[in-house]
Amino acid sequence: MTTVAGVERGTQPTPDGARSVALHVRSIRKSFANQEVLRGIDLDVHEGEFLTLLGPSGSGKTTLLRIIAGFESHDSGEMRLQGNDISRLSPAQRDLGMVFQQYALFPHMTVADNVAYGLKMRRWDSAKLRARVEQMLEMVGLPHLADRKPRQLSGGQQQRVALARALAYEPKLLLMDEPLGALDKNLRLQMEEELRRVHRQLGTTVIYVTHDQEEALALSDRIAVMQEGRFAGLDTPTALYQRPPSTFVARFFSNANLIPATASSDPGSEGAVVEVGDCRFPAATDLRGDVMLAVRPRSLRPETVADGLTIHGTVIDSLLMGDDRQVRLEAAGVGPVVARISAAQPGEFEPGATVTLSAASHDITVLAP
Numbered sequence: 001m002t003t004v005a006g007v008e009r010g011t012q013p014t015p016d017g018a019r020s021v022a023l024h025v026r027s028i029r030k031s032f033a034n035q036e037v038l039r040g041i042d043l044d045v046h047e048g049e050f051l052t053l054l055g056p057s058g059s060g061k062t063t064l065l066r067i068i069a070g071f072e073s074h075d076s077g078e079m080r081l082q083g084n085d086i087s088r089l090s091p092a093q094r095d096l097g098m099v100f101q102q103y104a105l106f107p108h109m110t111v112a113d114n115v116a117y118g119l120k121m122r123r124w125d126s127a128k129l130r131a132r133v134e135q136m137l138e139m140v141g142l143p144h145l146a147d148r149k150p151r152q153l154s155g156g157q158q159q160r161v162a163l164a165r166a167l168a169y170e171p172k173l174l175l176m177d178e179p180l181g182a183l184d185k186n187l188r189l190q191m192e193e194e195l196r197r198v199h200r201q202l203g204t205t206v207i208y209v210t211h212d213q214e215e216a217l218a219l220s221d222r223i224a225v226m227q228e229g230r231f232a233g234l235d236t237p238t239a240l241y242q243r244p245p246s247t248f249v250a251r252f253f254s255n256a257n258l259i260p261a262t263a264s265s266d267p268g269s270e271g272a273v274v275e276v277g278d279c280r281f282p283a284a285t286d287l288r289g290d291v292m293l294a295v296r297p298r299s300l301r302p303e304t305v306a307d308g309l310t311i312h313g314t315v316i317d318s319l320l321m322g323d324d325r326q327v328r329l330e331a332a333g334v335g336p337v338v339a340r341i342s343a344a345q346p347g348e349f350e351p352g353a354t355v356t357l358s359a360a361s362h363d364i365t366v367l368a369p
């Protein structure tokens with residue numbers, strides 16, 4: 001029952017068919033020395049959901065995760081885990097799984113003992129414990145390294161052990177803060193696949209922190225985009241990417257170009273018409289007056305369209321990126337614009353070249369400025 005956005009993946013419906021809420025967060029506020037870093041966070045994470053907190057440095061992601069974990073107190077608001085108020089519980093009482101970038105393994109213990117640690121703390125009997133450790137090491141592909149010490153492992157292998165350790169006792173909720181941040185790109189992609197597979201297999205509810213859009217896109221059922229202590233958007237990756245709710249999300253999440261325009265009522269229809277320079281096209285929006293058009297680099301193509309935005313510009317630079325070419329141009333009446341065009345596309349895209357690019361109206365989101 002996996003969908004494109006993966007929303008249904010691994011979730012456990014309640015008898016009435018709705019997905020039950022694992023973590024319920026309402027109106028969480030937090031200030032440090034008069035600076036408000038969380039400004040009223042509302043969030044319901046569903047059973048089995050993989051939810052990512054995505055945002056620039058300082059937007060409050062780690063603070064929110066630490067408050068959920070119990071390492072940090074909140075000033076006001078409420079938090080319930082599977083219906084129970086956890087606000088006053090210590091981190092140990094909350095019993096959550098955690099994988100942090102800096103959350104090191106115990107160096108003096110073997111890999112197997114690291115994975116067994118949480119099970120011993122919970123007094124699992126030894127036969128059950130051994131079977132579980134074996135199963136978890138199997139799951140992360142490291143059964144042959146059970147007797148090694150952490151220093152004898154690569155960074156990626158250490159993160160796999162950390163994941164196995166956090167998941168071993170089937171926590172109600174797994175919190176992960178930039179767990180792949182220290183890994184190189186290839187290893188990160190490999191670990192993303194691994195995380196997706198493990199999540200599908202176990203159906204654990206996960207809250208994941210990252211500032212990397214691609215990582216968030218690859219992993220998440222839903223993404224909460226954080227901006228200065230608030231959610232600027234909370235939706236499936238596809239919805240946020242294709243229909244960003246604000247200019248901040250458009251820029252941060254899909255690297256969209258933001259192009260000033262004017263929207264007015266279309267005398268010929270119920271809808272609106274958007275004007276940029278001498279280009280006019282119908283648009284799906286209730287906004288009128290000054291607006292901002294969000295146009296993703298990939299939506300701009302070297303062709304003309306009947307309904308949409310057409311821009312003429314001079315190429316400033318052109319960068320080959322594998323199958324794509326990233327072209328930056330200065331467009332007449334619009335300003336700087338970035339387009340991402342197939343490298344196989346014939347045509348002149350070298351600096352100084354004059355080009356015409358268009359985006360179809362259905363690929364353009366009209367936003368309040």
Ligand SMILES: Nc1ncnc2c1ncn2[C@@H]1O[C@H](COP(=O)(O)OP(=O)(O)OP(=O)(O)O)[C@@H](O)[C@H]1O
Pocket residue numbers: 032033037055056057058059060061062063064211
């Ligand atoms: N213990 C603290 N004392 C004072 N200020 C803090 C403390 N912890 C965090 N802050 C401030 O709160 C704000 C949010 O920090 P937080 O670490 O939650 O952001 P973040 O989105 O996780 O950033 P990053 O991606 O850089 O980790 C920042 O301005 C930070 O300086």
